[in-house]
Amino acid sequence: MSREYGRMPMDLDLLLRKARLSDGRRVVIGIADGRIALIEEEGAPVPPARESLDLANAVVLPGFTDGHLHLDKTLLGLPWRPHDAAPSVRARIEAEKAFRRGECSTLAERGAEKLLELALRHGTTSLRTHVDIDDVTRLDYLAQVLEIRERWRGRVDIQIVAFPQSGILSCPPVADLLEEALRMGADLVGGLDPLGHDGDLHAPLDVVFGLAERHGRGIDIHLHDGGEAGLSEIMEIAHRTKVTGLGGTVTISHAFALADADARAFDAVAGLLREAGVAILSSIPGGDRCPPLLRLREAGVSVFFGSDNVRDCWNPASVVGMADRTMLATYRFGLRTDADIAGLIDHVTRIPHAVTGLGPGTLAPGAPADLLAFDVETVPQIVVERRLPTLVMKGGVRQV
Amino acid sequence: MSREYGRMPMDLDLLLRKARLSDGRRVVIGIADGRIALIEEEGAPVPPARESLDLANAVVLPGFTDGHLHLDKTLLGLPWRPHDAAPSVRARIEAEKAFRRGECSTLAERGAEKLLELALRHGTTSLRTHVDIDDVTRLDYLAQVLEIRERWRGRVDIQIVAFPQSGILSCPPVADLLEEALRMGADLVGGLDPLGHDGDLHAPLDVVFGLAERHGRGIDIHLHDGGEAGLSEIMEIAHRTKVTGLGGTVTISHAFALADADARAFDAVAGLLREAGVAILSSIPGGDRCPPLLRLREAGVSVFFGSDNVRDCWNPASVVGMADRTMLATYRFGLRTDADIAGLIDHVTRIPHAVTGLGPGTLAPGAPADLLAFDVETVPQIVVERRLPTLVMKGGVRQV
Known part of the structure; x- marks a missing residue:
C-alpha cells in the first residue's frame, strides 16, 4: 500500500528550523496543509511561513x-x-x-x-x-x-x-x-x-x-x-x-x-x-x-x-x-x-x-507531517536509551 | 557476609510516615544515625523525630x-x-x-x-x-x-x-x-x-x-x-x-x-x-x-x-x-x-x-537507611513499568 510522495505547494504553515535527518544532514522542514512541503539543506532559501520552530539540532524521524x-x-x-x-x-x-x-x-x-x-x-x-x-x-x-x-x-x-x-x-x-x-x-x-x-x-x-x-x-x-x-x-x-x-x-x-x-x-x-x-x-x-x-x-x-x-x-x-x-x-x-x-x-x-499503509513511513515532500524530534546526537541513541521524543507532530499539529 | 540487624536507640532523626512495605503493610519508618531505628504499623505510638516526611502510601524497598x-x-x-x-x-x-x-x-x-x-x-x-x-x-x-x-x-x-x-x-x-x-x-x-x-x-x-x-x-x-x-x-x-x-x-x-x-x-x-x-x-x-x-x-x-x-x-x-x-x-x-x-x-x-555484603538487603531495624520509595500500587508495577524511585535515601540522607 506504499505511496510515492510528490512535491507540494509552497504556502507554508510552519518551518522546522535546525532539524537533523537520520543521515546527519542539517535541514529545514516546511509544512503546509498537514503535509511536508519541503526539506531543504540548512541555509538554502525557503519561502516564508506563518510560524517557525527551532529544533536545536534534534534528530527528526517519521512518526x-x-x-x-x-x-x-x-x-x-x-x-x-x-x-x-x-x-x-x-x-x-x-x-x-x-x-x-x-x-x-x-x-x-x-x-x-x-x-x-x-x-x-x-x-x-x-x-x-x-x-x-x-x-x-x-x-x-x-x-x-x-x-x-x-x-x-x-x-x-x-x-x-x-x-x-x-x-x-x-x-x-x-x-x-x-x-x-x-x-x-x-x-x-x-x-x-x-x-x-x-x-x-x-x-x-x-x-x-x-x-x-x-x-x-x-x-x-x-x-x-x-x-x-x-x-x-x-x-x-x-x-x-x-x-x-x-x-x-x-x-x-x-x-x-x-x-x-x-x-x-x-x-x-x-x-x-x-x-x-x-x-x-x-x-x-x-x-x-x-x-x-x-x-x-x-x-x-x-x-x-x-x-x-x-x-x-x-x-x-x-x-x-x-x-x-x-x-x-x-x-x-x-x-x-x-x-x-x-x-x-x-x-x-x-x-x-x-x-x-499506516504512518508516513518516511520524511519526504508530500508525506503527512507526522514526525518526531529527539534530543540525541545520533539515531542509535534513540534506540539504546529508549528515548522519548521531545516533539510529536501529527498532520503538522504538535501533540507532545 | 549477611548480617542480622538488631534494635536501635530511639532518638529519631527522621520519620517516614505513610509508607507501605512490599507486603502491603502500612507503616511508619524511623531513622536514627543513618540507620533504620524502627518500623511500626501505622497508628502505633512512635517517639518524636526532628523531621518527618509523608510518603503518601509509596511502596518502600531497600536500596x-x-x-x-x-x-x-x-x-x-x-x-x-x-x-x-x-x-x-x-x-x-x-x-x-x-x-x-x-x-x-x-x-x-x-x-x-x-x-x-x-x-x-x-x-x-x-x-x-x-x-x-x-x-x-x-x-x-x-x-x-x-x-x-x-x-x-x-x-x-x-x-x-x-x-x-x-x-x-x-x-x-x-x-x-x-x-x-x-x-x-x-x-x-x-x-x-x-x-x-x-x-x-x-x-x-x-x-x-x-x-x-x-x-x-x-x-x-x-x-x-x-x-x-x-x-x-x-x-x-x-x-x-x-x-x-x-x-x-x-x-x-x-x-x-x-x-x-x-x-x-x-x-x-x-x-x-x-x-x-x-x-x-x-x-x-x-x-x-x-x-x-x-x-x-x-x-x-x-x-x-x-x-x-x-x-x-x-x-x-x-x-x-x-x-x-x-x-x-x-x-x-x-x-x-x-x-x-x-x-x-x-x-x-x-x-x-x-x-x-553490599546494600542493606532488607528493611529492618538496625539496617542502613538506604531505601527507595516508589509511587506505585504494588511491587510488580515497579518491575514491569521500570519505575524510577521518587525518593532515594542513602544512610538516612535523601539523594533523589
Missing part, C-alpha cells in the same frame, strides 16, 4: 507505527490486578472472558485511551489494533473502539482488525459477526490458530480469506501454534495469499513457529512468505519463541513491530512505544553496530507503512 | 545493589562513538586497548560519575565495579576509581574488583599488579576465562585463589567461555572454593556456559555451585547464552543481577538501573505472576547483600 496493539484488552486504567497466569492460550482466553463477564466498565475506563496517550507520548502516531469479536463481546468492543478512533482522529491513526479471539469454528456466531464488523468499519479480517484453536487448517481460513475477498480487505492472523502445525499454517496462509492475489495485504502476527523451523524448513517458509507478499508482525518476545528477525530480513520477508499486550489479562508487561521495542530487538538479537541499531527504525516506520 | 558494573569502561561522558563490534572477546579487548592508547581523558571525563548519577537516580545505592588492570592501564584506572569512590562515599557504596581484563598468563605484569591493587584498596580479586583467554585451566586460578587466600579477599571471575570448556572452569572454581574454604565470597560473572549444559551436566554443576557457596552474577543477556535463572534458583544457587556494559567499547547498550534489569528478566523468562515478578527484587537486594 512511529505500532503494528499490533489490543486497545480493548488493556487494563491500564483500572487498579492493578494480579495476573492469573493461565497456562495455555485457550485457558487465557477463558480467563479473559470470565473477567469480562464480571466487569461492566467501558474500554475507555479500562484504559484504552490512557494507552493511546502513552503511545503518542512515545512517538506512536499510527497503529493497528485488534478488537475481540466473540460470543461475549460480540460487536460491543468494536463499537467502542470505533468511537475511540473518531475521538482520536487527527492525533493517532487507528487501523482496526476484527479479531476472532475465541476462534471461528469453535465460536459459532463469530463468522457472521466478523462480516458485520467489516460493515461497521473494521478495516481488516483477523484470525486465530486454525489448527491449535479450531482444529481445522482449512475451514477457518475459508472464512477469513472469503471475507477478505468479498469485502476487499486485508488480513492479519494471530498464529501462536508452534512446530509443524504452525509451519503448515504459515505455508497455507502464504499459499492462499498467492492464489487470491491478496499479496501485500496479509500479515501473520507472532508466527512463533518460525523459531522452531530447522534451516531447510525455514528457508522454504521464508521464501514462500516473500514470494506471496505475506508480512510478519512480531513483538520480539523475550523467550525462545522469537521469530529469527535477522534471517527473515535476509530472506526478504517484511517484518514490522508491535507492542502486543499492555497490562491486560494476558500479560502484565507494560512496555509501550516503538523505540522501546527496537531496544528489545537490539537486546534479544545482540545488535551492536550503529548501522544494525539504526536499521531497526525501519521496522517501525518504512516497513509497516509499506505493509499497512 | 538496590548493582552487582556488576565497569565504571572505568563507560563512555557516557564522551560524544557518541560508533561501535566497532569486534567479533570475539579477544578482539574486543584489543579494540578497547587501542582506543585507550589514543585517549587521554580521565575516567570522570569519560562518564564514570555520570554513570553513578544515573545509577543512583535509578535506585542503585551500592554496586560492585570491576576495574581493568593490564599492561596499558596498569594501576592508573584503579587509582582513579579509588578517588571516585572517596568522592561518592555516603552516596553510593562501591566495591572494587581488580580485574585482569587482558588475562593473567598472557599479560605478564598483571599477576604482580593484582597484588598491588589489593594493597591500594581493591576489595576483590578478579579473573577472566582461564582456558579461553590464558589457555590454561589451572595456572590463572592458582594466581587468583592464591591472592584471595593470602589477602583474605573474595573473588569475582568473568567467564565468557561456553560449552565444555566453560563448564569445566565453573566446576574447577567451585572445587577450589570448597578446598580453600572461600565459600560465600566467590562469584562467577556471566557464566554463559550454564546455558549450554544439558540437564545432567546442569544438575551436577548447579549442585556443586550451591554446595561450594559460589554465586552467579548475570546481566540477563538477551541472546541464547543467558544462564537459566529459574533452574539455578530451584537448585539453590545464589544469583544476583548487574548492568555490565553501559555505552562502552564492548556494547552501546545503555540500560542502567536494577528495576530495568528485573524487567528484562520478566521479559527474557516470560514471568507473569505477581509473585514471580516481585520475587525478582530479591536478586537486586537480599541476594547481593548476602553474597557481597
Whole structure:
C-alpha cells in the first residue's frame, strides 16, 4: 500500500528550523496543509511561513507505527490486578472472558485511551489494533473502539482488525459477526490458530480469506501454534495469499513457529512468505519463541513491530512505544553496530507503512507531517536509551 | 557476609510516615544515625523525630545493589562513538586497548560519575565495579576509581574488583599488579576465562585463589567461555572454593556456559555451585547464552543481577538501573505472576547483600537507611513499568 510522495505547494504553515535527518544532514522542514512541503539543506532559501520552530539540532524521524496493539484488552486504567497466569492460550482466553463477564466498565475506563496517550507520548502516531469479536463481546468492543478512533482522529491513526479471539469454528456466531464488523468499519479480517484453536487448517481460513475477498480487505492472523502445525499454517496462509492475489495485504502476527523451523524448513517458509507478499508482525518476545528477525530480513520477508499486550489479562508487561521495542530487538538479537541499531527504525516506520499503509513511513515532500524530534546526537541513541521524543507532530499539529 | 540487624536507640532523626512495605503493610519508618531505628504499623505510638516526611502510601524497598558494573569502561561522558563490534572477546579487548592508547581523558571525563548519577537516580545505592588492570592501564584506572569512590562515599557504596581484563598468563605484569591493587584498596580479586583467554585451566586460578587466600579477599571471575570448556572452569572454581574454604565470597560473572549444559551436566554443576557457596552474577543477556535463572534458583544457587556494559567499547547498550534489569528478566523468562515478578527484587537486594555484603538487603531495624520509595500500587508495577524511585535515601540522607 506504499505511496510515492510528490512535491507540494509552497504556502507554508510552519518551518522546522535546525532539524537533523537520520543521515546527519542539517535541514529545514516546511509544512503546509498537514503535509511536508519541503526539506531543504540548512541555509538554502525557503519561502516564508506563518510560524517557525527551532529544533536545536534534534534528530527528526517519521512518526512511529505500532503494528499490533489490543486497545480493548488493556487494563491500564483500572487498579492493578494480579495476573492469573493461565497456562495455555485457550485457558487465557477463558480467563479473559470470565473477567469480562464480571466487569461492566467501558474500554475507555479500562484504559484504552490512557494507552493511546502513552503511545503518542512515545512517538506512536499510527497503529493497528485488534478488537475481540466473540460470543461475549460480540460487536460491543468494536463499537467502542470505533468511537475511540473518531475521538482520536487527527492525533493517532487507528487501523482496526476484527479479531476472532475465541476462534471461528469453535465460536459459532463469530463468522457472521466478523462480516458485520467489516460493515461497521473494521478495516481488516483477523484470525486465530486454525489448527491449535479450531482444529481445522482449512475451514477457518475459508472464512477469513472469503471475507477478505468479498469485502476487499486485508488480513492479519494471530498464529501462536508452534512446530509443524504452525509451519503448515504459515505455508497455507502464504499459499492462499498467492492464489487470491491478496499479496501485500496479509500479515501473520507472532508466527512463533518460525523459531522452531530447522534451516531447510525455514528457508522454504521464508521464501514462500516473500514470494506471496505475506508480512510478519512480531513483538520480539523475550523467550525462545522469537521469530529469527535477522534471517527473515535476509530472506526478504517484511517484518514490522508491535507492542502486543499492555497490562491486560494476558500479560502484565507494560512496555509501550516503538523505540522501546527496537531496544528489545537490539537486546534479544545482540545488535551492536550503529548501522544494525539504526536499521531497526525501519521496522517501525518504512516497513509497516509499506505493509499497512499506516504512518508516513518516511520524511519526504508530500508525506503527512507526522514526525518526531529527539534530543540525541545520533539515531542509535534513540534506540539504546529508549528515548522519548521531545516533539510529536501529527498532520503538522504538535501533540507532545 | 549477611548480617542480622538488631534494635536501635530511639532518638529519631527522621520519620517516614505513610509508607507501605512490599507486603502491603502500612507503616511508619524511623531513622536514627543513618540507620533504620524502627518500623511500626501505622497508628502505633512512635517517639518524636526532628523531621518527618509523608510518603503518601509509596511502596518502600531497600536500596538496590548493582552487582556488576565497569565504571572505568563507560563512555557516557564522551560524544557518541560508533561501535566497532569486534567479533570475539579477544578482539574486543584489543579494540578497547587501542582506543585507550589514543585517549587521554580521565575516567570522570569519560562518564564514570555520570554513570553513578544515573545509577543512583535509578535506585542503585551500592554496586560492585570491576576495574581493568593490564599492561596499558596498569594501576592508573584503579587509582582513579579509588578517588571516585572517596568522592561518592555516603552516596553510593562501591566495591572494587581488580580485574585482569587482558588475562593473567598472557599479560605478564598483571599477576604482580593484582597484588598491588589489593594493597591500594581493591576489595576483590578478579579473573577472566582461564582456558579461553590464558589457555590454561589451572595456572590463572592458582594466581587468583592464591591472592584471595593470602589477602583474605573474595573473588569475582568473568567467564565468557561456553560449552565444555566453560563448564569445566565453573566446576574447577567451585572445587577450589570448597578446598580453600572461600565459600560465600566467590562469584562467577556471566557464566554463559550454564546455558549450554544439558540437564545432567546442569544438575551436577548447579549442585556443586550451591554446595561450594559460589554465586552467579548475570546481566540477563538477551541472546541464547543467558544462564537459566529459574533452574539455578530451584537448585539453590545464589544469583544476583548487574548492568555490565553501559555505552562502552564492548556494547552501546545503555540500560542502567536494577528495576530495568528485573524487567528484562520478566521479559527474557516470560514471568507473569505477581509473585514471580516481585520475587525478582530479591536478586537486586537480599541476594547481593548476602553474597557481597553490599546494600542493606532488607528493611529492618538496625539496617542502613538506604531505601527507595516508589509511587506505585504494588511491587510488580515497579518491575514491569521500570519505575524510577521518587525518593532515594542513602544512610538516612535523601539523594533523589
